[in-house]
Every structure is written in C-alpha cells, then in structure tokens.
Amino acid sequence: MASDRIFGLVTLITAVAYIAAATQIQTNFFSGEYLPKLFPIMIGAVAALSSLVLIFKPDPDPDWPMARTWGNLLVAVIVLAVYSVLISPLGFILPTALAAMILSYQISPNSKQAVLAGIGLSLGLFVVFKFILMLGNVVAYRIPTPAKLWDAISILIPFVGH
Amino acid sequence: METLANLALGFSVALSPYTLLLAVIGCFIGTIIGALPGLGPSNGVAILIPISFALGLDATAALVLMTAVYYGAMYGGRISSILLNIPGDEPALMTTLDGYPMAKKGEAGNALVLSGVASFVGALLATIGLILLAPVLARVAFLFGPAEYFALYLLAFCTLGGMASNNQAKSAIAACIGLGIAMIGVDSSSGLPRLTGGNLHLYDGVDFLVAIVGLFAIAELFFFIESHGKGSSIGVVLDKVTIPWKYIKQTFPTMLRASGVGFVAGVLPGAGASLGSFLAYMTEKSIAGEKGGFGTGAPRGIAAPEAGNNSAAGGALVPMLTLGVPGSGTTAVLLALLMTLNITPGPTLFRDNPDVVWGLIASLLIANVVLLVMNVPMVKIFVKILSVPAWVLLPGVTMISTTGIFALTGSYFDLLMLVGFGVLGYFLRKLDVPTVPVILGILLGGNMEDALRRAMTLSDGDPMYLFSSPIAVGFWVAAILGFVAPMFLRGILKKPEGHKD
Numbered sequence: 001m002a003s004d005r006i007f008g009l010v011t012l013i014t015a016v017a018y019i020a021a022a023t024q025i026q027t028n029f030f031s032g033e034y035l036p037k038l039f040p041i042m043i044g045a046v047a048a049l050s051s052l053v054l055i056f057k058p059d060p061d062p063d064w065p066m067a068r069t070w071g072n073l074l075v076a077v078i079v080l081a082v083y084s085v086l087i088s089p090l091g092f093i094l095p096t097a098l099a100a101m102i103l104s105y106q107i108s109p110n111s112k113q114a115v116l117a118g119i120g121l122s123l124g125l126f127v128v129f130k131f132i133l134m135l136g137n138v139v140a141y142r143i144p145t146p147a148k149l150w151d152a153i154s155i156l157i158p159f160v161g162h
Numbered sequence: 163m164e165t166l167a168n169l170a171l172g173f174s175v176a177l178s179p180y181t182l183l184l185a186v187i188g189c190f191i192g193t194i195i196g197a198l199p200g201l202g203p204s205n206g207v208a209i210l211i212p213i214s215f216a217l218g219l220d221a222t223a224a225l226v227l228m229t230a231v232y233y234g235a236m237y238g239g240r241i242s243s244i245l246l247n248i249p250g251d252e253p254a255l256m257t258t259l260d261g262y263p264m265a266k267k268g269e270a271g272n273a274l275v276l277s278g279v280a281s282f283v284g285a286l287l288a289t290i291g292l293i294l295l296a297p298v299l300a301r302v303a304f305l306f307g308p309a310e311y312f313a314l315y316l317l318a319f320c321t322l323g324g325m326a327s328n329n330q331a332k333s334a335i336a337a338c339i340g341l342g343i344a345m346i347g348v349d350s351s352s353g354l355p356r357l358t359g360g361n362l363h364l365y366d367g368v369d370f371l372v373a374i375v376g377l378f379a380i381a382e383l384f385f386f387i388e389s390h391g392k393g394s395s396i397g398v399v400l401d402k403v404t405i406p407w408k409y410i411k412q413t414f415p416t417m418l419r420a421s422g423v424g425f426v427a428g429v430l431p432g433a434g435a436s437l438g439s440f441l442a443y444m445t446e447k448s449i450a451g452e453k454g455g456f457g458t459g460a461p462r463g464i465a466a467p468e469a470g471n472n473s474a475a476g477g478a479l480v481p482m483l484t485l486g487v488p489g490s491g492t493t494a495v496l497l498a499l500l501m502t503l504n505i506t507p508g509p510t511l512f513r514d515n516p517d518v519v520w521g522l523i524a525s526l527l528i529a530n531v532v533l534l535v536m537n538v539p540m541v542k543i544f545v546k547i548l549s550v551p552a553w554v555l556l557p558g559v560t561m562i563s564t565t566g567i568f569a570l571t572g573s574y575f576d577l578l579m580l581v582g583f584g585v586l587g588y589f590l591r592k593l594d595v596p597t598v599p600v601i602l603g604i605l606l607g608g609n610m611e612d613a614l615r616r617a618m619t620l621s622d623g624d625p626m627y628l629f630s631s632p633i634a635v636g637f638w639v640a641a642i643l644g645f646v647a648p649m650f651l652r653g654i655l656k657k658p659e660g661h662k663d
Contacts, residue, residue, distance in 0.1 A: 004593065011335055018357075021357055025349075026354045035618060038615070039345065039611040039615070046334060046337075046338050050334040050335045050338065054332065059332075064592070065388050080560070081578060083564065099560075100558070100561055103387075107557070108551070118557075121554065121557055121561055125558070135565070138568075
C-alpha cells in the first residue's frame, strides 16, 4: 500500500515538474509555437493521471529487502559508479578486477571465490575484448597523474565535479 | 513466384560461408544466453548489440548474428525450465509446468528433445507465416498516414501494457517514463535542446542501448545480490539423450495447433511470445480435458508452449518489420538493433532494402535448422553451462555489459546512466511496474511524436484529424479495448501455478 502511494507521489511530482519544464521549451520560427511542447505535455498529463490512480488505488506492498541487503545494494551501486569513472583513467584490467571481485563477494560471500572471479574475469574478458573482438576504447592499463584521478573521482561528487 | 524470387535473393545474401559461421556462433551463444537463468533473450540481445556494433560488422552480418542469437535464446529458455524449474525467460514459464515434472520422472532427455523439436516446428511455421503475411501487410501499411501511425503506436502501448502488468496505471506510467525520456535532446525541427536541464551530455538524447542494458542486465545483478544467487543449482540429472519418436508423433498435431495460436498472438502488436505460449498451453489443455494429465509431465504440455512461444516470436517480427511496431520485449530490442544499424523498419523497408528483409528471413530459416541440429546432440554441453555459478556469471555479465557500452561510446556519462537505469529497473520491477513499455517508449517516442506533429501540421491543429479515417478509428477502438479488457479478463486469464517441490 504505502510503497505504491510513495511511488505514485514521486511520479506525480516528476510529472508536474516535467509539464512545467515542457512549457518552457524554447521554440523558433521553424518549429512553430506549440508543436515542440505538445507531446511532452501530453505525456506528463497521462503520467500525472496514472499516478493519481496509483495513489488512490495502490497494490499490496512487495517484499522489500532487509536493512543489510539495502547496504549491499548501495555498495554495488557505488562500486559500479566508481568503476564507470575510473575505467578511462586507469584502463580496463585493474578497475574490472576490483569491481568483479566486490560484486562476486556480494552474491556469494567467499573471499577465495571472489578473488578468483575478479582476476579471472578481468584477464579473460580483456583477452576476449582486445584480441578476439578487437574492440576500440579497451586499454589494458593507464597510469594517471593524481590530478587526472581526482578529476575522474570528482565527477561523482555533487557540485564539485563537472 | 515473387515470394520465391525474394527468398532466393535472401539466401544469396545469407548463405555465404562467413554469414553461416556467424549464424552458427550466434545460435550457440543464444542458446547459452537463453538457458542461463536470469538472462533471457531481451537481455542477451541487448548486451550483445553494443559489442556487435563496436565490432564494425556490416548490416547484414550483424542482423544474421543477432537474429541467430534471438532464436537461439528462444530455444535455450526451455533448458533451465525443464531441468531447474526456473524459466530462463518469461515465455518459457509455461514449459516448466509439464517439463519439470517430466524431467523428475527420469525423462529429462526426452523432454529436452521433444521441446527442441516443438520449438523447431513452431519457429519454422512462423517464419513461413512471416514470409506470406509480411509483404501483404507492408502493402496495406502504405495507406497509413500520420493519424493512423499515431493510433498504431498508441495501440502498441495499450495492448502491451494490458498484457504485461497486473495494474493498468503502472504500465501507463512505465510507457510515460520511456516516452518522456525519448523527448530529451535536440529537437529536430527547431534545432534547440529540449528538457536537457542544460546538461551538454544530454543534447544527443538518451541512447536506448544504455537504457535497455541498464534496465535488463544491471537490474538483474541487483536482484541476484538481493537473493545471494540462490536457486541456481542443477535440480534434475540428465542421463542418456535419445530421440523419443513416439512422443514426437503423438504430439505433432498439438505442435501444429500451438504454432497457429502462437503466430496469431505474436502478430498482435504488443502481445508477444508470453501470450503465445500461454494461449497455446491453455488451448491444448482444454482440448485434452481432464484425461490429458496436464501439469503432471504430459508430452503435449511440453510441445504446446514451446511451439507456441517460438511461433509467437516469429509472428512478432511481422508488425516489427512492416510497421516498425514491435510485438514483444525482445522484438523491441531487435528494433533497437535495426535502428542502431540505421535501418528504419516499416513498409518502405520492403521496397527499399529487400536484401535486408529477405536476408533476415533467410537467416531465420538457417538459424532454425542450425539450432535443431545443434540442440539435439549438444544438449549436454548446454546443460554443463547451466552449472556456472552465479558468483562468476553475474559479475561477468555486468562487466560485459559495461564494457560493451564503453567500447561503443567511450563516455563515463553513459556508464553512469547505465547504473542509473539499473537502479530504476530494480525499483520498477520490485513495484511490479513492467519495464518493457519503458524500452518501447524510448524506442518509439520520437516516431510517435513525429506522427502527431505531422498530423497537427496537416490539419492546422485540429485534433479531430486523428480520428479522421476508418483505419485510425479502428486502431483507437482496439487500443482502448486492449487496455481495458484485461481488467475484466484477469480472473479468466490467470496463470496456472507452477510445480512446487
């Protein structure tokens, strides 16, 4: 009950904000005055209506995970976010090994398995991507300057990064 | 005659040694993807699109590879259904009902071969249906103007939403999320950015590949972390594999009927393979009656959903290729593939790129034969692959997904969006909000808006223009029915309970 009501409320606020943003869309002579705004406003309106239905007629709650699992999920999200910004400055192998290790440990908490999975996946996938599939953008390793490393990390810090 | 000439053209495109090799590789990878629990066809094709694109394959080669993966995944879904009682993908759910009990009776090998043959029959008949029906529909589709297209897109969202979720409001929200995301980026007519919040990274819009991989693959990782990868061990032992001629003969009429039912379900925009396997199973169950022994390991209970599901997968290609409206989650992903390759599906595809269409159809036929040949003798290899533990599999899938996106765009921003879509996918699925309408919205949003804008320009802003032709009105009525009817039919269309240990 409560979950759907919260979800409905979040959608409602987003939809109203979306409509508000849509009315501010810049137009010019080529696009006409209202055409670029019409469809976004319609979408926002349908979303707002549906979220009202959800607020008044919610479904039963799903089984939410326990506090510890929320912690695990948060760790996974942070690992993936840090991985996203580090793969450019550090290259493929090191960030992939670390990320795969942590994720593996989270699925099945066994440190030996996790280390194996991390190193195996990182080297194995590197060989596949680089030498069999020959993908661009995949670089084995890079040694960044501290400034570059900070640049990458700071992307994730609100108001500091760019 | 024209059809045969077209088919010959298709085979001349698809039957080179190189593309045949790609078809074999694709079928192999696809079967593995379909078999692994939690990695369905949509997932698999989505993860592989960025990689196949980064490889620099040309359009035909990429298409052959990915359709082989698609059909392979439809085949592979049955393996974990039968052996583990875990559907590898949603359409394979119905196969667990009789497949797992049959495997528990010690007939795992028979169940696997029978379902393989049923898949072959279903997919073959559907491909023939596609060959006959698609050109006709493409000719009709030339009559469609912007009003008809707008109503058609609406119909796809309504029927998909009606089928995919237990709550209409939730599927409407899902579609709106997708459509809303599709609006982000530089507007083609004014050249000015829309709804980007001033973020330069968003000027190009949100790449649908990022959204698909995030919503499917990354969200799956979070689910496995939540469940600690439980339930991924082999439940049933597979001993000798022989061909059960008796069962095949006995269930052949069932396969034909189920293929017919599945094909029709697949052609309906938005319905797709899950509905196909469900209807095929229920039809056969009611024909067989009480004595059929459905639910206790009846051979017909395996043949029906497998033929239905593979036939629906083929049928779903009809609206996707002729109208640009996908009939299921996986065809939505295939549509994404075509759009990545710069091919616009629709009636003009049949006129302007016959080599692509008929090459695709020919590669479907080839993939189907390859799969049958591969699946009967090699089923043991695929069963081995099922025992890959979740603690290697899921990190591996995650790393392949992220690297695929990174190899394609080279941008950290896309990777961060990928994680964001993963989180969104987790919450949506937890709240029982279907994610396929989101994908469909991102894919079709631009086209749907174009149709609306052209309609409004043609009619000088008169909204009644949207209802001005009988075809358009027909689509509107069907859309409303498709959206509302499942609310009343929910009691009748209730899915049967799975087999419990």
